Amino acid sequence: MSSFVDYLRARLPLVNERLAAASARPLTSEGVAVDLERYLYEPLAHFTAEGGKRVRPVLCLMGAEAAGGNAEVALAPAVAIELFQSAALIHDDIADASELRRGEPCLYKTQGVGVATNMGDLALVQVIDVVLQDAALPEERKPEVLRRLVEMELHTLEGQALDLGWARDERWDVTTDDYVYMVTSKTAWYSAASPLLIGAAAAGAGDALREGLRRVGLHAGIAFQLQDDLLNLVGDAEAQGKDFRSDITEGKRTLAVVHALENLGAAERDELVGILGSQATEAATLARAVELIELGGGIECCRDLAASEVAQAEGLAHGLEQDGLISADACELLCSMAQFFVNRAS
Numbered sequence: 001m002s003s004f005v006d007y008l009r010a011r012l013p014l015v016n017e018r019l020a021a022a023s024a025r026p027l028t029s030e031g032v033a034v035d036l037e038r039y040l041y042e043p044l045a046h047f048t049a050e051g052g053k054r055v056r057p058v059l060c061l062m063g064a065e066a067a068g069g070n071a072e073v074a075l076a077p078a079v080a081i082e083l084f085q086s087a088a089l090i091h092d093d094i095a096d097a098s099e100l101r102r103g104e105p106c107l108y109k110t111q112g113v114g115v116a117t118n119m120g121d122l123a124l125v126q127v128i129d130v131v132l133q134d135a136a137l138p139e140e141r142k143p144e145v146l147r148r149l150v151e152m153e154l155h156t157l158e159g160q161a162l163d164l165g166w167a168r169d170e171r172w173d174v175t176t177d178d179y180v181y182m183v184t185s186k187t188a189w190y191s192a193a194s195p196l197l198i199g200a201a202a203a204g205a206g207d208a209l210r211e212g213l214r215r216v217g218l219h220a221g222i223a224f225q226l227q228d229d230l231l232n233l234v235g236d237a238e239a240q241g242k243d244f245r246s247d248i249t250e251g252k253r254t255l256a257v258v259h260a261l262e263n264l265g266a267a268e269r270d271e272l273v274g275i276l277g278s279q280a281t282e283a284a285t286l287a288r289a290v291e292l293i294e295l296g297g298g299i300e301c302c303r304d305l306a307a308s309e310v311a312q313a314e315g316l317a318h319g320l321e322q323d324g325l326i327s328a329d330a331c332e333l334l335c336s337m338a339q340f341f342v343n344r345a346s
Contacts, residue, residue, distance in 0.1 A: 063199025159186020
């Protein structure tokens with residue numbers, strides 16, 4: 001089977017090279033350019049350069065190649081997706097009052113809230129600009145690519161609105177269906193569905209293939225988030241570091257929590273809600289919360305749904321192959337991607 005990890009490793013240099021070349025510069029060469037670099041451009045370029053696995057932009061290249069195009073035609077949209085990731089993380093850290101990002105103090109901690117917010121806003125501007133300025137992407141395809149980027153952003157913002165709003169209003173009546181809608185919007189669209197779809201659009205794919213890749217990505221993207229939730233609760237504590245069980249400290253409405261609250265008895269439900277609302281950090285308290293979540297079937301529910309979502313993603317990929325829309329190699333790569341999402345340890 002074609003390995004997604006191998007594909008990721010092979011395409012990563014392309015993304016990193018293009019990302020470095022896409023760094024914005026001041027509009028002026030006058031004396032204030034030095035300050036603009038200090039207060040805006042250089043810290044954002046550093047933040048973006050220190051990114052993680054680059055899974056999202058690589059998926060954009062994968063979408064283009066699945067459609068029979070070359071990776072280069074999708075490089076600008078891939079960079080745009082990574083820039084949106086930078087903006088989202090910068091703004092999320094401010095909203096969540098986080099301390100660390102990628103092992104370093106969050107940008108707003110080192111630069112201040114106002115300056116960091118402005119850097120995130122610049123990244124959002126660059127999302128559009130890198131596509132408009134790209135010479136490799138045919139002009140007639142740019143409107144569709146841009147429309148799909150905006151669609152991705154809107155879905156992500158809707159999901160974030162629900163996630164933040166439920167926490168602000170101390171909502172514990174969120175249902176499993178509510179959670180799936182939220183995580184589909186917040187994570188699945190921009191983590192997998194949109195990158196695959198946008199890459200295919202950049203390569204000139206037709207509606208059927210774009211829609212098929214979007215559906216594969218949505219199911220795989222849900223599984224991606226479910227694995228994140230599981231790793232935070234019952235993964236390797238050493239590999240997770242300070243983030244281990246931080247979802248409990250932050251009182252996040254994950255599927256594991258939502259399902260447990262729907263199925264626990266009144267006393268256990270009240271105890272779990274109490275822990276989730278207390279910003280607890282003590283290891284024993286966090287462990288007790290996990291016990292309660294397991295008692296309510298939350299961990300098992302997460303694992304079962306993740307496996308189901310991967311199976312659906314794989315089935316859709318095989319359907320695209322059977323319909324002659326993608327090659328056997330592309331199908332195997334999509335299936336490997338879905339498996340990677342639920343088998344990763346970090």
